[in-house]
């Protein structure tokens with residue numbers, strides 16, 4: 001079946017199996033392997049992308065359900081050579097180690113600040129509940145997001 | 158403090174909070190993990206696995222699977238038995254250790270739920286998985302052996318040819334008489350039984366492997382999500398019968414390991430064999446729920462620990478007896494894990510008498526193996542829980558019982574009763590600092606207030622002073638433990654003709670930031686910017702020798718190798734500079750990346766210039782080889798011994814049993830720190846893994862051998878919402894074992910934290926008279942413990 005969507009600003013149309021998950025579409029059809037897969041129960045958040053600006057676990061959605069949507073993946077976040085402020089904040093605060101959870105974590109963080117521009121630590125922690133990281137113990141991820149919220153360049157933009 | 162930009166200044170980069178060079182690729186999706194690699198014509202493998210814990214296989218019917226769309230081939234274990242030999246176990250801890258044959262695909266019998274028994278290869282991942290689900294197996298079920306003490310009884314013997322479920326008994330018993338007389342004379346005796354539940358390592362990247370053959374050239378490139386590309390290459394050559402020179406193993410970006418990728422797995426051997434047979438690239442990527450059973454699990458011990466103590470609480474002897482759960486088979490280092498803890502059950506204490514014994518048993522469960530800390534968290538948990546029990550018995554504060562027993566700073570190097578020489582330590586220093594950071598007195602006052610008021614939510618404060626051995630090496634000591642590999646590490650440092658530096662390391666990072674830290678080590682010595690140093694690793698074609706990354710060994714062994722190779726490069730550069738400047742070597746100074754003549758600083762040669770001279774080789778000292786490059790294989794003289802004190806603060810709701818970790822204070826001493834940013838990150842992550850064992854995670858099995866927590870919905874890996882921010886500090890006691898004075902930090906957080914958190918939970922409940930809670934301290938267990946203690950008091 002045919003599906004059309006805009007991925008990181010570029011419109012595309014592909015013919016896909018009806019059961020193809022959005023995450024597999026992005027990785028295998030669109031060739032954007034930055035979005036990772038960490039589970040088969042929608043528990044880990046490694047696959048988080050923005051669908052029409054909202055953070056969504058892309059393993060919980062069929063590619064067909066995203067027909068007509070605007071998708072942003074981790075590859076679409078940086079502005080040319082400039083890292084997005086949230087990516088910068090993660091780097092500055094050592095919010096990643098192996099980096100496997102990172103694309104999903106960064107997308108979730110961008111969406112979190114869009115919803116709550118000046119969150120408390122507790123709100124950041126609650127907001128990240130659906131994203132697991134096995135390396136960092138979350139401490140520096142939380143620091144990075146709090147710092148990004150304070151940064152002059154709006155990290156949620 | 159925040160990170161700094163790459164220091165452009167000369168030298169002095171060690172100890173700075175340099176931001177990681179690994180990050181941009183990982184933050185933008187540019188990094189490539191195994192599952193991201195796309196090779197045209199790749200076939201996808203999926204495994205059919207046993208759905209029962211223990212059974213004879215009457216028949217495997219592949220006919221439906223073979224007929225499904227996209228399926229290229231399907232094989233049972235019997236179909237491939239000529240293609241491979243059994244999977245390796247590299248740690249036969251005793252001469253008479255019993256080790257079952259462990260084939261990549263089971264033949265005749267399955268021994269745990271998840272045991273692979275057939276493989277399907279198809280043109281897509283979806284097709285391969287559908288077909289694997291269509292494999293029909295006719296089982297003749299046998300009773301499952303799940304409980305460790307039951308396994309010891311040999312009521313049901315899993316591997317009939319071995320005649321017993323006991324794999325080995327290993328003892329460390331320097332002076333039994335001393336132990337017996339200490340117990341006979343003891344004023345206090347503590348006797349405890351602790352259970353180390355099994356844990357699922359749950360690295361966020363599942364395992365995966367892609368084998369790309371060149372059918373006519375005969376070469377294979379194996380991309381694997383592994384911590385051990387070098388060891389894997391040797392083992393694949395041996396198990397699949399391919400010449401080692403035909404194999405190249407690459408670990409691309411690897412998404413965490415924690416020991417779970419320190420192995421030689423059935424799927425890796427199978428992918429290689431299938432690529433050989435089908436003459437096509439073959440790929441397998443693990444599903445999370447599949448991995449819960451097909452990837453090794455950690456811990457799995459029943460611990461009996463006894464302390465003898467004098468009236469003032471000074472420990473006079475420690476006696477330990479373990480039963481260790483091997484699971485159904487021995488993986489790469491399964492039997493050795495309890496031995497890594499065997500030397501540490503006397504903890505940070507000056508204990509004069511010690512005995513240890515461990516009996517390892519087979520069960521119908523997923524094999525266990527090294528998981529972050531491997532033996533050492535278990536040992537630390539037992540001694541640190543027992544020390545709290547002793548404090549209660551003697552009637553002193555947990556902090557005080559530790560102070561009375563610490564090995565004093567002036568006693569180092571210290572020969573332990575278990576036979577190790579501890580390199581350096583200042584246990585009381587770390588404890589004092591942690592107590593200060595925590596505001597310990599204030600916490601105790603707060604606790605007393607809540608107790609007095611009979612608050613529903615009680616406060617618990619838990620202390621743990623840990624100690625561990627890491628930097629695995631020295632090879633000769635590993636030999637005495639029957640470990641079948643060395644512990645050295647390799648490094649090459651080369652200054653290229655343009656002056657840029659390449660470091661080649663045998664370590665295999667998967668989150669630890671070696672590219673940043675190794676660049677810092679070389680740059681610091683060379684007096685150049687770390688930006689000018691590139692670090693190559695995790696590819697056996699680039700780094701021919703290596704012992705890989707596990708056991709907190711990489712910095713103490715691999716980092717030191719980088720330092721030593723850099724020294725050699727500088728020595729050679731000095732000879733070239735002296736030759737060309739026509740002065741004696743002793744008359745040269747080296748600073749900011751250049752040699753200059755003492756007293757005549759305008760006579761100078763920068764490192765880049767020397768490298769170019771070495772490259773052209775037009776004018777080198779007589780007999781000197783061209784190029785500015787040096788290699789080393791460093792085998793340290795001893796382990797390194799990091800230590801620290803952790804303090805956990807919990808709130809326990811005495812009505813619901815719910816435990817909340819509210820504060821966590823960690824003071825760690827890993828010797829000199831190369832990059833404190835990275836050190837802290839390792840500690841943070843380690844704390845959460847240990848706290849998770851104490852409070853949430855449990856790979857529990859039912860009586861039939863079914864794993865009850867096979868997905869991330871049931872296996873409670875904590876999220877950010879479950880843990881607080883951490884208050885960390887450090888002390889610095891350099892290790893005399895290596896010239897960098899470093900110790901290692903990869904496992905320290907995990908080793909210190911489980912006992913700190915459990916001690917805090919038990920501390921909160923002490924007014925109720927609850928002596929112990931089995932991990933994980935779930936609300937139900939805590940609630941029951943309170944109720945039972947109340948009943949008992951009526």
Ligand code: FES
Nearest residue numbers: 038042044045059
């Ligand atoms: S892969 Fe989507 S939530 Fe885990």
Ligand code: FES
Nearest residue numbers: 097101133134135
């Ligand atoms: S950085 Fe490794 S899982 Fe988050």
